[in-house]
Amino acid sequence: MTASVTVRVPAKVNVQLAVGGLRPDGFHDLANVFLAVGLYDEITVAPADELRVTCTGPDAGQVPLDRTNLAARAALALAERHGRDSRVHLHIDKDIPVAGGMAGGSADGAGALLACDALWGTGASREELLEICAELGSDVPFSLVGGAALGRGRGELLTALEVGGTFHWVFAVADGGLSTPAVYAECDRLREASGTGAGIADIPDPEASAALLDALRTGDAAALAAAVSNDLQAAAVSLRPSLSATLAAGTEAGALAAMVSGSGPTTAFLVTDETEATKVADALRASGTCRAVRVTSGPAAGATVLRG
Numbered sequence: 410m411t412a413s414v415t416v417r418v419p420a421k422v423n424v425q426l427a428v429g430g431l432r433p434d435g436f437h438d439l440a441n442v443f444l445a446v447g448l449y450d451e452i453t454v455a456p457a458d459e460l461r462v463t464c465t466g467p468d469a470g471q472v473p474l475d476r477t478n479l480a481a482r483a484a485l486a487l488a489e490r491h492g493r494d495s496r497v498h499l500h501i502d503k504d505i506p507v508a509g510g511m512a513g514g515s516a517d518g519a520g521a522l523l524a525c526d527a528l529w530g531t532g533a534s535r536e537e538l539l540e541i542c543a544e545l546g547s548d549v550p551f552s553l554v555g556g557a558a559l560g561r562g563r564g565e566l567l568t569a570l571e572v573g574g575t576f577h578w579v580f581a582v583a584d585g586g587l588s589t590p591a592v593y594a595e596c597d598r599l600r601e602a603s604g605t606g607a608g609i610a611d612i613p614d615p616e617a618s619a620a621l622l623d624a625l626r627t628g629d630a631a632a633l634a635a636a637v638s639n640d641l642q643a644a645a646v647s648l649r650p651s652l653s654a655t656l657a658a659g660t661e662a663g664a665l666a667a668m669v670s671g672s673g674p675t676t677a678f679l680v681t682d683e684t685e686a687t688k689v690a691d692a693l694r695a696s697g698t699c700r701a702v703r704v705t706s707g708p709a710a711g712a713t714v715l716r717g
């Protein structure tokens with residue numbers, strides 16, 4: 410029997426996040442263009458006397474270790490469906506910023522699901538794994554598949570997208586996180602305050618930008634920079650006004666585009682190449698407007714079994 414399985418799962422940035430009106434179920438319809446990037450969590454699962462979660466990494470102290478952890482929820486969901494023993498030790502080696510708008514919790518949910526499937530020899534189909542992912546959270550299916558994808562519905566209905574090159578990114582990690590529901594609620598509040606209303610009757614259906622999809626397909630960073638957008642950015646900046654200074658620092662340093670990553674507060678800077686990435690990263694560090702700076706690229710592969 411396999412003693413343990415380790416799975417690696419990437420973070421994401423949303424190159425477009427178009428947010429529709431508030432639905433009766435409390436979610437928003439999205440046109441969510443995900444790009445997986447090369448920052449990873451590693452999830453290792455092994456049989457144990459009880460279901461247990463541990464976590465290491467710079468942000469480990471902020472990660473819940475009880476059954477609310479998405480990795481634990483994933484293991485329990487798969488065990489229940491397939492009649493397996495959920496007593497496993499899940500270890501998360503966390504490199505993705507916590508509560509940063511980079512889908513770290515979702516990555517751990519998708520990773521634990523794939524790892525438990527391999528450990529238990531469940532043989533669940535891709536469709537079943539994606540269905541469990543969608544039950545765990547709107548972003549979890551994308552963490553499983555990686556690459557680039559358009560997420561419709563609340564973000565869980567995925568269509569894979571072609572990407573014609575490598576995009577280089579710098580991420581500025583903020584001090585502390587932002588709650589995703591709080592950022593969506595602030596988006597609704599800002600819409601109400603501006604007089605448009607925030608319901609599904611008030612806001613047009615979100616649509617993916619044709620220019621953005623073209624830029625991804627052709628691998629054209631300048632065209633992608635011209636097309637990126639995030640409807641949650643104003644809400645994130647409203648809740649964390651200091652993000653404006655971080656965005657300005659990256660823009661002044663020559664980034665092609667500066668944006669909030671998803672619900673934030675991590676900010677994302679698209680750059681032409683690795684040399685520019687180093688330059689923008691140095692300027693962001695010197696600006697004193699963020700806690701840490703990470704340089705990486707995308708697209709990155711989705712959840713992958715490394716060992717076991």
Ligand SMILES: C[C@@](CO)(OP(=O)(O)O)[C@H](O)COP(=O)(O)OP(=O)(O)OC[C@H]1O[C@@H](n2ccc(N)nc2=O)[C@H](O)[C@@H]1O
Binds near residue numbers: 441513670
């Ligand atoms: C904003 C995004 C962009 O990719 O991610 P982050 O940037 O936070 O990582 C996602 O929409 C977050 O997805 P995820 O973190 O999986 O959210 P869920 O657990 O499904 O939902 C948490 C809460 O966010 C709000 N929510 C989420 C998705 C959605 N389409 N509409 C919403 O209004 C709801 O208040 C919901 O109760």
Ligand SMILES: Nc1ncnc2c1ncn2[C@@H]1O[C@H](COP(=O)(O)OP(=O)(O)O)[C@@H](O)[C@H]1O
Binds near residue numbers: 472514
């Ligand atoms: N495995 C996990 N890693 C990180 N956060 C988790 C995990 N499981 C549950 N959470 C909870 O999810 C919240 C959002 O975390 P995360 O997914 O990192 O951010 P975001 O939704 O901004 O991408 C955290 O504040 C934490 O309470």
